[in-house]
Amino acid sequence: MSGVFVAADNITSPIGPTTGTNFAQLKKGISGVKLHTDTALGNEPFYAALFNKDQFTPNNQYTKFEQLLIASITDALANCEVDATDKKTALIISTTKGNISLLETGENNEALKKRIALPTSAKLVAAHFGFVNRPVIISNACISGIMAILTGMRLIQSGQYENVVVAGADEITKFVLSGFQSFQAISNEPCKPFDADRTGITLGEGAATVILSSNPKYADGVKVLAGAVSNDANHISAPSRTGEELGFAITKTLKQAYVNAHDVDFISAHGTATSYNDEMEAKAIAFAGLQNIPTNSLKGFYGHTLGAAGLIESIISMQSLKENVVLPTLGFNSMGVSAPLNICTTLLQGNYTTFMKTASGFGGCNAAVLFSKT
Known part of the structure; x- marks a missing residue:
């Protein structure tokens, strides 16, 4: 391929x-x-x-x-x-x-x-x-x-x-x-x-x-490794209560790319700040074994840009990969979801090679994509 x-x-x-x-x-x-x-x-x-x-x-x-x-x-x-x-x-x-x-x-x-x-x-x-x-x-x-x-x-x-x-x-x-x-x-x-x-x-x-x-x-430093989509079949506007379906998309993406969960350096989450979406996404990330991976949401900077969101947030994360920094989650102060997550609250610096981008939407749709440095 x-x-x-x-x-x-x-x-x-x-x-x-x-x-x-x-x-x-x-x-x-x-x-x-x-x-x-x-x-x-x-x-x-x-x-x-x-x-x-x-x-x-x-x-x-x-x-x-x-x-x-x-x-x-x-x-x-x-x-x-x-x-x-x-x-x-x-x-x-x-x-x-x-x-x-x-x-x-x-x-x-x-x-x-x-x-x-x-x-x-x-x-x-x-x-x-x-x-x-x-x-x-x-x-x-x-x-x-x-x-x-x-x-x-x-x-x-x-x-x-x-x-x-x-x-x-x-x-x-x-x-x-x-x-x-x-x-x-x-x-x-x-x-x-x-x-x-x-x-x-x-x-x-x-x-x-x-x-x-x-x-x-x-090539400009980043490549797309793999990705997958899934559907909750739960409700026209409310997401899954378990997070398993987004979790399936994440684990399938990792499997396709031959990447282990602990090899993902950070996650750019969908993070809409609604009670149901954030709870579902937290459960999905934990379901896939990524609960300890640094995670952020960029919605505090851009708001929810709908059809552009996945692209904007992927591009910002590509820049994070290139510059070896992970941005904080603007507006986050204390954990508000039941599943454990490692939410970024400050600008992190490190040696990063791979990140996961996730998204979910009305109709129960979910998606995940994995990027890495070339």
Whole structure:
């Protein structure tokens, strides 16, 4: 099977327009989460990580969602030699909501239905860069970003493509915010993953791109080893009570990569700061024998960026691997889950070679992916 290397990446977020600027800010403990009073999004003040209003303004050609994707892909492609127009290069788009905001402003007719469809956005983005292959869309709740990376890895391993550009984005709209508010899942303060006093999710918007390649000359220090997905079949919005299903995805990933649990240096957890998700994820990590491995959640910095979350958090963890540091979990003070976890509370330094990224989402979906230094 071909090795799958990370050739380049980008994070476009309220914290910064590149991976480098994002990671530098996170090492200083700077978060993109702020209190907002935008009545176009919500009637009451809410915490979120949002772009300034003058950034990524929709125009006649591209929506905000599409502009986010284009900005992220542009920077990633500029930092490697992968050619978007090569027939051996594929494009994968990851999102949960796409252009759902158009429902709030447009007339409900056939033209709107066509414009709001994810294939429409994917084709526009692909055409902007000259991709010759039909883009692939991954939209599977909050595991979309990780699932897109795994799909890219498998497309390369199958021999169909040599390079895959994996990009994900989501924006926060009234539709999205009100949906989480209807679950009473939005925190009334910046989220506190795994903390005893956590009160729910903080949302965020952003985009990210990871360019994968089978060509070792494009390798930029990190490779994708393996990954797996599973499903709880428990409830449309509530996760498993045992964590075994996410635990299965983690243990299957380790088995595929021929890596022992104690050889994982750190875990980038999903860590949404909801009572049920954090509890389930803690049990899953313990189920897989990783309870002593340093673990963090980046939601305190970015909020939950939905379809971009798995990509953003994987990229930040890749930077952690390269610089041999593990970031703390912003907002965590005291353990609030029943299973033992080794939550990072300060910036850790060491000699790190491998990390695990996990995610879970509505519909009971779970995913895990393992990265290592080349």
